[in-house]
Amino acid sequence: DAKGYEEYIKKVVDEQRVLYLRGRISKIFRDGDKIKVWGVDTLTGKSIEIAADLVVLATAMVPSPGAKELARKLNIIADQHGFITEAHIKLRPVETLTSGIYIAGTAQWPRDLPDTIASAGGAASKILSLFSRKELLHEPVVAVVDEEVCRGCGQCVSICSFQAIELDPVKKVARVNEAVCDGCGACAVTCPSSAMQHKNWTPRQFFEMIDIATAEYV
Numbered sequence: 699d700a701k702g703y704e705e706y707i708k709k710v711v712d713e714q715r716v717l718y719l720r721g722r723i724s725k726i727f728r729d730g731d732k733i734k735v736w737g738v739d740t741l742t743g744k745s746i747e748i749a750a751d752l753v754v755l756a757t758a759m760v761p762s763p764g765a766k767e768l769a770r771k772l773n774i775i776a777d778q779h780g781f782i783t784e785a786h787i788k789l790r791p792v793e794t795l796t797s798g799i800y801i802a803g804t805a806q807w808p809r810d811l812p813d814t815i816a817s818a819g820g821a822a823s824k825i826l827s828l829f830s831r832k833e834l835l836h837e838p839v840v841a842v843v844d845e846e847v848c849r850g851c852g853q854c855v856s857i858c859s860f861q862a863i864e865l866d867p868v869k870k871v872a873r874v875n876e877a878v879c880d881g882c883g884a885c886a887v888t889c890p891s892s893a894m895q896h897k898n899w900t901p902r903q904f905f906e907m908i909d910i911a912t913a914e915y916v
């Protein structure tokens with residue numbers, strides 16, 4: 699059930715003119731100067747007999763044993779096998795949901811060499827575009843703490859996937875690193891005291907926008 703598997707099969711069938719049969723092998727044995735392969739085509743149900751010059755048995759490709767642990771440490775998502783999940787398969791194929799962490803090659807799914815090189819090139823150009831600018835632009839909507847209201851419970855610290863919040867050891871209130879904050883909003887909905895809000899996107903601004911937009915219907 700690997701992602702990209704159907705595309706991979708179609709590519710080799712179309713471009714390399716390969717005869718592709720999905721089947722089950724029952725027996726492989728030497729027959730004179732050939733190797734006989736017996737089996738059944740699981741799509742048509744017909745039995746197969748192939749006299750081959752060479753038989754290659756390929757094992758499944760699996761992720762490195764440490765892949766799931768690495769994904770956990772980086773706050774990125776791995777599927778049940780340990781392959782890393784991209785932010786969007788078509789629109790953001792080499793990005794993860796954590797800003798600044800990119801993926802390439804067989805970290806995502808089993809791939810052939812050209813596809814691996816293409817995805818590595820995509821990830822490299824994303825990284826180069828980050829370093830080609832003198833300044834990094836950041837979304838203006840970031841979390842901000844109302845220090846008068848914050849009671850230093852630390853719930854926002856543990857919920858933040860970007861490690862953007864820490865507790866000020868002196869003031870005993872939460873402190874947001876705006877450069878790291880992704881504006882996801884998880885801390886604001888978690889805060890039991892409503893001390894965490896979003897700069898430039900406060901509930902008051904939001905409700906006023908709704909009031910103005912719906913004024914003529916009231």
Ligand code: SF4
Binds near residue numbers: 840883
């Ligand atoms: S908005 Fe998201 S990224 Fe920013 S501090 Fe809150 S939880 Fe962390």
Ligand code: SF4
Binds near residue numbers: 849850851854855
């Ligand atoms: S969850 Fe709210 S009250 Fe608790 S530390 Fe964070 S901002 Fe302060």
